[in-house]
Amino acid sequence: MHGREVLRRNVFHLIRAYKKSTHRGVTCSVPIIKHFAMRTLFLPQHQSPSTLKGISVNLTSMAETNKAAVEVFEGDDLAVALAKYVADLSNKFTSERGAFTVCLSGGSMMENLRKLPEPPYLDSLEWSKWHVFWVDDRVVPKTREDSDYKLALDGFLCKVPIPMDNVHAINETLSPEGAADDYERRIKELVDKNVITLSPTSGFPKFDLILLGMGPDGHVASLFPGRPQVQENKRWVTFIKDSPKPPPERITLTFPVINACAYAALVVTGKNEADAVQSALGKSENLVKLPVAMVSPSEGELKWFLDKDAASKL
Numbered sequence: 001m002h003g004r005e006v007l008r009r010n011v012f013h014l015i016r017a018y019k020k021s022t023h024r025g026v027t028c029s030v031p032i033i034k035h036f037a038m039r040t041l042f043l044p045q046h047q048s049p050s051t052l053k054g055i056s057v058n059l060t061s062m063a064e065t066n067k068a069a070v071e072v073f074e075g076d077d078l079a080v081a082l083a084k085y086v087a088d089l090s091n092k093f094t095s096e097r098g099a100f101t102v103c104l105s106g107g108s109m110m111e112n113l114r115k116l117p118e119p120p121y122l123d124s125l126e127w128s129k130w131h132v133f134w135v136d137d138r139v140v141p142k143t144r145e146d147s148d149y150k151l152a153l154d155g156f157l158c159k160v161p162i163p164m165d166n167v168h169a170i171n172e173t174l175s176p177e178g179a180a181d182d183y184e185r186r187i188k189e190l191v192d193k194n195v196i197t198l199s200p201t202s203g204f205p206k207f208d209l210i211l212l213g214m215g216p217d218g219h220v221a222s223l224f225p226g227r228p229q230v231q232e233n234k235r236w237v238t239f240i241k242d243s244p245k246p247p248p249e250r251i252t253l254t255f256p257v258i259n260a261c262a263y264a265a266l267v268v269t270g271k272n273e274a275d276a277v278q279s280a281l282g283k284s285e286n287l288v289k290l291p292v293a294m295v296s297p298s299e300g301e302l303k304w305f306l307d308k309d310a311a312s313k314l
Helices: 002-020 029-039 051-061 075-098 148-155 176-192 272-283
Strands: 027-028 068-073 100-104 130-134 136-138 209-212 238-240 250-254 264-266 301-307
Touching: 002 029, 002 136, 051 250, 075 100, 075 209, 130 250, 136 148, 176 238, 176 250
Parallel strands: 027 068, 068 301, 100 130, 100 209, 209 264, 264 301
Antiparallel strands: 136 250, 238 250
16 A cells, blocks of 8 residues: 555545544644654654644534643653643633632642742742642541642642641641531631632532542542442532542542632653543443543543553553
8 A cells, every 4th residue: 555545545444533522522632643653653753744633623623612722742741731831820810709719639649730939930920829628538537648739738738838727727626527627617607708609500619620630440539330329419528438449548539519610730650541531532331421521511521641651442
């Protein structure tokens, strides 16, 4: 088969695969299109034919109506892009309403945020207007290494001038039930003070930005596959006593709260997460809907930040 015919055939398959992905509510931006186009067409990464550029423009414009965007990065590019994304949202919300409410996750999130407490953002963002929350945390002492609070304190919070009164950690001295009730009560108090807004349609708190990681089993926050917390639709914060991942006792925001946010970022890295990413975004034989696939802000925007390893099976 001649080279032009091979090119035509592979471009056709690329477009068909892309159209299938858009039916899943996924928007592929130019970087991910180029990444998979180069692989499909068997071209060296440094080559970029004009025909492929045209396809990228068309595919991007086709996808603008979808609610989720996906980008794949190499090396430090993910941390650089994530820092800019968060900084842009900080500027937007501190300017528009005088506060920026952010929910942090554990795992590798602090490592992925490492470019944020650096110039130019360290000296330019209005850190005093930030309010920091946790998507979930373990009910363990704050000094323990497996505390998500300690992880955020050591990796991020100690490096930026956010007032400690604006850092809303869980009360780990309570039982899991008590800690969940207490955290929900405190969030409601901040709603009453207009620090956090409410979704006009769902009535759940509308955080400005929720930063989510994902485990190899497709869990987000402390919402694990097959566990009843995944189906909770009344509470703002719930608890778990028998987490399949230690430590067993945790509290977590529920999906109605996660999906009420203005912006959500799913930041996923590593080969161990590739199967779950494929299940959520690509063609997969897995008929079970993983918790990560339930992240779908009803009034907001979702963006996936993937490294090449996490995206390797798409």
